[in-house]
Structures are given as C-alpha cells and as structure tokens.
Amino acid sequence: MGYMISFLAALEVPDLNWVGNIVAALYNFVGNYGWTVVLFTVILKVITLPLDFWQRVSTKKNAIKMQQMQPMMEKIDKAYGANVKGAQQEKQKLMKKFGYSMFSSCLPTLVTLVVFIIMFSGLTSYSSHANVKEYNELVEAYHYNVVIQAQEEDLVISDTLKAVIADGVYEKGDWNEQAESAYFAEIVPQINALVNTDQAKYSRIIEGTKVPVAEFAKQNRESFLWIKNIWRADTWQSVMPDYDEFKNGGMGTAGIDGADEAEYNVIYDAVTTHAGGYAGGAWNGLLILPALAIALSFLSMKLTQGSNPMANDPQSQKTSKMMMLMMPLLMSFFILLYTAALGVYIVSNSILSIFTTLLITPIVNKMIKEKDVQIVKQASYRR
Known part of the structure; x- marks a missing residue:
C-alpha cells in the first residue's frame, strides 16, 4: 500500500485564453458559471444580430430569385441535355443576371461557425x-x-x-x-x-x-440547475475526472x-x-442538455427554413433535409463528450436563435415583399 499523503506542491493552474478571461470577468458579476455562460451567449447574440438580420434578408432574396429562375433552369437542362458543364455555365450567367449571390448567405454562416469554434476552445480550456x-x-x-x-x-x-x-x-x-x-x-x-x-x-x-x-x-x-459540476458533461460522467483522465x-x-x-x-x-x-x-447529469440540443436545434432550423421555402428547388430541399438531420446530432455529440458549460452555450444559443427567427422573419417578409419582387421582375424583363 502506497502513501496517501504526499503534500506535494499545488499543481499549476492552466492559463485562460481571452474567452476564458471574459467568462471569468462576467463570473465576478454573476456569481454562477452556468448563468455566466448564458449571459455571455446573450451578449454574443446581440453583437451578431445585425449579421443575422442581413443573412435572413439575403436568404429571402435568394429564395425569391431561385423560385423565379427555376423554370428557366429547367429549360436550360433540357436544352443542354448531357452537357452538364455547358448547362452549369448558362445557369451561372442566369444567376448573375438575377443578382443571385451564394456568398451573401454563406458569410454569416461562416461567422457563426467561427464563433462556435472560439466558444468551444474557450470553454474547453x-x-x-x-x-x-x-x-x-x-x-x-x-x-x-x-x-x-x-x-x-x-x-x-x-x-x-x-x-x-x-x-x-x-x-x-x-x-x-x-x-x-x-x-x-x-x-x-x-x-x-x-x-x-x-x-x-x-x-x-x-x-x-x-x-x-x-x-x-x-x-x-x-x-x-440539475448539473452537479458545470465543468463535466451532463451525462453519465462522474462529477470529477478519474486519475487517468486527469x-x-x-x-x-x-x-x-x-x-x-x-x-x-x-x-x-x-x-x-x-x-x-x-x-x-x-452520474454528473441527467442527459437533459443533449436532449434539449437535439430538439431545439431541429426546431430552430425548421423555423429558419420554413421562413424561406424553396419548394421549386430540389437541391436546396435535399441539402436542408440533410442539415436538419446532421446539425442536431452534431450538437448533441459535442454536449455528450465535452463540458456541460459548452452544452449550456449550445442550448442557450438555440433558444435565442428561435426567438430571433420569430422576431425577424415577419420584418424581413414585409421588407422583401415590396422590394425584391420588383428586382426579380426587372431581371426577368431584361432577359
């Protein structure tokens, strides 16, 4: 039997990155790390809200333009037959004429992904x-x-x-x-x-x-809340890591x-x-965060896609269905394997996304109804 009293020097605590320092500063104000993560998520959402609004406007415009272009694209496919490259070049010309921009919709999504990676790194650290x-x-x-x-x-x-x-x-x-x-x-x-x-x-x-x-x-x-240790996963993990994991x-x-x-x-x-x-x-938790992540992520994407239907675009429908399956599973994967603090961020962000979708969608629909249809008609007329 080995000695169980070593009185070794205290272990060196790892340094925090800039995200961790912000979390620590907010904690001094809030007093609970779970609610600190929630507050930090709200702050991030407010900062990125203009970008979110722009993305929804751009997506709505693209959806309307795609619906108008779809019959023309079908004619192009029939005209070019097996010449896929020629058909694709003609479609690109058509999209340029209509002002259809893939980049305008993708950029905010990339920013959102970068924010997630930063939060993941910061909270894991x-x-x-x-x-x-x-x-x-x-x-x-x-x-x-x-x-x-x-x-x-x-x-x-x-x-x-x-x-x-x-x-x-x-x-x-x-x-x-x-x-x-x-x-x-x-x-x-x-x-x-x-x-x-x-x-x-x-x-x-x-x-x-x-x-x-x-x-x-x-x-x-x-x-x-129900999670015993916010720095462990809301799962069957023990409340502290065992020696090998530590x-x-x-x-x-x-x-x-x-x-x-x-x-x-x-x-x-x-x-x-x-x-x-x-x-x-x-168990450190009850698997509530993973379940919430799946449900809320699915609902958030459903609301977002429902606000921009693309019934005449089979490729977009296929991509949307795949994303609605993959994203909830991906979010639950992170929550199952990493700290519950990350799970709190993911769930809080999903709730805020649902709220902003319900708030912004009517505004965007009202704006685009008068503005974008005229743009599409002008492009169609110029053709």
Whole structure:
C-alpha cells in the first residue's frame, strides 16, 4: 500500500485564453458559471444580430430569385441535355443576371461557425483550468482533515499545531501551501509511518477524511440547475475526472501531470462516493442538455427554413433535409463528450436563435415583399 499523503506542491493552474478571461470577468458579476455562460451567449447574440438580420434578408432574396429562375433552369437542362458543364455555365450567367449571390448567405454562416469554434476552445480550456483549481482546493481540504483525524487518533501534535487547528485557519481562508508545509511537516512522517506500523489506524485516518472532503466539494463546486459540476458533461460522467483522465487528458480535459496518484484516488473516491450525482452517485447529469440540443436545434432550423421555402428547388430541399438531420446530432455529440458549460452555450444559443427567427422573419417578409419582387421582375424583363 502506497502513501496517501504526499503534500506535494499545488499543481499549476492552466492559463485562460481571452474567452476564458471574459467568462471569468462576467463570473465576478454573476456569481454562477452556468448563468455566466448564458449571459455571455446573450451578449454574443446581440453583437451578431445585425449579421443575422442581413443573412435572413439575403436568404429571402435568394429564395425569391431561385423560385423565379427555376423554370428557366429547367429549360436550360433540357436544352443542354448531357452537357452538364455547358448547362452549369448558362445557369451561372442566369444567376448573375438575377443578382443571385451564394456568398451573401454563406458569410454569416461562416461567422457563426467561427464563433462556435472560439466558444468551444474557450470553454474547453476553462474546463481544464477549473478542474485543476478545484483539485488543488480539494487537496488542501484533504490535508487539513488528515491532520484533524490524526489528532483524534492521538498522534503526537505540537501545541503550535493544535493552536492552528483550534484557531480555524482553514475555515477562515488563511490556509495556503507555505503554511501547510510549515504546520504539518511534523505530522506527515508520523501518519505515513503508520502504513508499516499500524495499518488499521492509518486506514481510519484516511477514511475519516472522506466525508468532510466530500462536504467541502459539494459546497464549493460549480453546479448549475440539475448539473452537479458545470465543468463535466451532463451525462453519465462522474462529477470529477478519474486519475487517468486527469493526467492523460480526455474529451474536454487537458492532461495535467504532477498529481500523486494514491492521494488523487482517495479524493476521487471521497467525492464520487459521498458527493456524487445521480444513479447512485455515478452520474454528473441527467442527459437533459443533449436532449434539449437535439430538439431545439431541429426546431430552430425548421423555423429558419420554413421562413424561406424553396419548394421549386430540389437541391436546396435535399441539402436542408440533410442539415436538419446532421446539425442536431452534431450538437448533441459535442454536449455528450465535452463540458456541460459548452452544452449550456449550445442550448442557450438555440433558444435565442428561435426567438430571433420569430422576431425577424415577419420584418424581413414585409421588407422583401415590396422590394425584391420588383428586382426579380426587372431581371426577368431584361432577359
């Protein structure tokens, strides 16, 4: 049996990127990381709203023009027969004459994709930052409670250390790595020596730390609604990564070396056993975010496509159906495998997209009804 008290130096917390720094700044105002992500999503949506409006106007114009061009395109297909290249060139001339622009519709979509990638990178990075920070705090709680248990087991403790314990240094927030090293250098060798001299007493000390460490974890971790730990997935994942995932890295967790394995496993067992989540403490969440992502992403795309019907464009219909299947599944994939904070962003963004679609679509329809039909008629007349 290895020593379970190492008193190694605290692990270095990974630096935050610029997205993480914004999230941290907003957190100081909000006080909960889940709602911080929601607020950040709202801010991003407001910033990109003009671009969203422009995209919907451009898409509506293109839809009307495509409906007007469709009979002409069918005539081109019949005229050119097997000459696909010639037909395509003629269609491009027709689209240019009508002012049909693919780029105007694609650019905002690309911007949206870039925003998602930035958020994904930022929140995944923050997840690693938060997991290491949480672990350092749990290690401090563990070390403190080890000494408390040692005192109860009548190990030799100096009057200075007894005074420190009685003064409640840890509860006051005065605990730090330097103080820990100075206070407990006298007690750690005694506790670790019990591995060979009194295994039962050693086990009582270690086991006695688990409940108070778990209580500390429950009181200090970042939960959000039903999710026990916002920096873990809303799934069957445990509320904290196991040692292999923490060290080697996994989905949404950067590899962090330097933690003592035996000590980590004691803390992991304490947290997952006594401060775990659902299904007997094993699950961090209830799979609600993945389910919401599928439903809301599908509804958002359905509303967007419904506001710009392209009944006479079979290729667009095929592409739309494929996207309506792929996007909800892709979003749920990210939520299943990465931090719940990313899931909160995806779901919040979908809700806001639905709201903006319902708000903007009537305005766009009213604008285009008078303006674009005239453009199409003029193009048709010039032909």
